[in-house]
Amino acid sequence: MPPLPRSAEAERLEADYLKRLKQVLTRLPNELSVDIFENVNNHISAALAGYSGEVSLSQMAQVLEELGPPESFVEEEAPPSQPPPIPEMNHANNDSRQELSESLHLLYTASIILVIGIWIPLIDLYLFDIIACFLISKIVLSPAHKRLDMIDLGSSAKICAWSLVGLFVFSVLEALSPLWGLIGLPFAIASLVYSLVMMWQIYAGLKRICQQVELSSFSTRIEKARNTYFTFLIISISIGILLAAIVTLSSPTNSEVSIEVMSLLLLPVNWFFGWMFFLKPLKDLQKQIESPITS
Amino acid sequence: MQGIFMSPARSSDPFDNWTVQVRKGLLEFWVLRRLARGECYGYDLVKELTQMGSLSMSEGTVYPLLSRLRVQGWVETHLVESNEGPARKYYRLSAEGQQQLTSMNCYWDELQSLLEDPS
Numbered sequence: 219m220p221p222l223p224r225s226a227e228a229e230r231l232e233a234d235y236l237k238r239l240k241q242v243l244t245r246l247p248n249e250l251s252v253d254i255f256e257n258v259n260n261h262i263s264a265a266l267a268g269y270s271g272e273v274s275l276s277q278m279a280q281v282l283e284e285l286g287p288p289e290s291f292v293e294e295e296a297p298p299s300q301p302p303p304i305p306e307m308n309h310a311n312n313d314s315r316q317e318l319s320e321s322l323h324l325l326y327t328a329s330i331i332l333v334i335g336i337w338i339p340l341i342d343l344y345l346f347d348i349i350a351c352f353l354i355s356k357i358v359l360s361p362a363h364k365r366l367d368m369i370d371l372g373s374s375a376k377i378c379a380w381s382l383v384g385l386f387v388f389s390v391l392e393a394l395s396p397l398w399g400l401i402g403l404p405f406a407i408a409s410l411v412y413s414l415v416m417m418w419q420i421y422a423g424l425k426r427i428c429q430q431v432e433l434s435s436f437s438t439r440i441e442k443a444r445n446t447y448f449t450f451l452i453i454s455i456s457i458g459i460l461l462a463a464i465v466t467l468s469s470p471t472n473s474e475v476s477i478e479v480m481s482l483l484l485l486p487v488n489w490f491f492g493w494m495f496f497l498k499p500l501k502d503l504q505k506q507i508e509s510p511i512t513s
Numbered sequence: 514m515q516g517i518f519m520s521p522a523r524s525s526d527p528f529d530n531w532t533v534q535v536r537k538g539l540l541e542f543w544v545l546r547r548l549a550r551g552e553c554y555g556y557d558l559v560k561e562l563t564q565m566g567s568l569s570m571s572e573g574t575v576y577p578l579l580s581r582l583r584v585q586g587w588v589e590t591h592l593v594e595s596n597e598g599p600a601r602k603y604y605r606l607s608a609e610g611q612q613q614l615t616s617m618n619c620y621w622d623e624l625q626s627l628l629e630d631p632s
Binding site: 247250253254257260265285286287290292 | 555556559571572573574576577579580581583584600601602
């Protein structure tokens with residue numbers, strides 16, 4: 219029987235998880251790693267078999283959360299001669315914590331640029347967002363910041379940045395003809411989707427960091443922030459769709475206004491709330507990681 | 514999902530460390546004894562283990578163990594096609610696994626009698 223269909227976001231989340239799993243399993247002998255990978259893959263499919271219809275992002279996330287992080291599959295089986303899969307972070311290794319703290323600080327700075335950018339009226343608000351996404355991508359993909367362990371976020375940030383570039387270009391062209399605005403709609407959708415993916419990946423990355431540095435209370439905060447963000451997301455999408463429908467029905471010729479209203483609510487607003495709801499926990503986490511170094 | 518499993522490297526509580534070591538030692542024994550009762554679908558076996566109260570272990574511990582037991586030759590697997598999802602992998606005890614289990618049972622009985630009467 220073929221596997222259940224997944225939504226694009228769910229498929230991406232699953233692919234990211236399996237990719238990370240494959241990477242960590244390379245620490246084990248080939249025969250073991252192949253078998254474990256197959257088992258986990260089948261486990262995901264079996265766990266999802268209980269759902270009907272298309273598997274959503276939240277359903278996939280729940281299954282993967284129950285499975286646990288990919289690193290947990292090698293903690294017991296890695297040969298004793300090898301270092302533990304989460305090296306030196308369990309104990310107060312100052313160099314490691316310093317590196318991580320600096321990486322988190324840069325990520326925080328890029329996020330601030332993103333949040334501020336939403337409120338600065340510079341040509342459709344996208345320029346700062348584009349800069350921030352490229353910056354985030356550069357930070358997390360740089361070997362100097364490998365401790366963040368957010369490679370998947372780097373790829374998503376790049377795609378999001380280029381989607382925003384496309385959206386920016388077509389928004390400018392829209393001044394010539396409204397048709398350009400419609401053509402730019404896929405870029406708007408892509409940037410929205412990838413912003414959601416980025417958000418999920420950042421939360422997941424921060425939770426991993428909390429586990430590495432044994433700050434389980436922060437892990438709970440990160441989880442609450444993520445849940446609050448997605449609640450706002452659902453509310454803002456609902457309001458956006460409702461308002462767009464009202465505007466369109468009241469004045470059918472104003473479909474561009476509807477699209478603008480939806481764009482306003484779906485893109486900048488949920489980005490704003492999303493990034494605000496993790497900036498404080500991110501900053502506090504960075505301070506907490508720094509504190510054993512300075513104390 | 515995680516039960517009360519904590520890696521010794523993460524916990525500073527001696528009791529927690531001790532329970533972790535005890536559970537790790539018993540997990541293999543439990544799996545072999547479970548399979549001695551009859552073959553079992555891997556997913557169900559994992560679900561049983563993750564919900565076993567004091568002996569509960571995470572998927573991150575169980576799946577590597579099952580793979581290791583298979584590589585060691587103590588368990589065998591076979592696939593059964595299913596209408597409800599992917600092909601199901603069933604685990605059963607091999608002849609060698611049965612021998613190992615017999616040895617473990619004897620050792621377990623010896624341990625129990627020693628614990629009951631330390632003198």
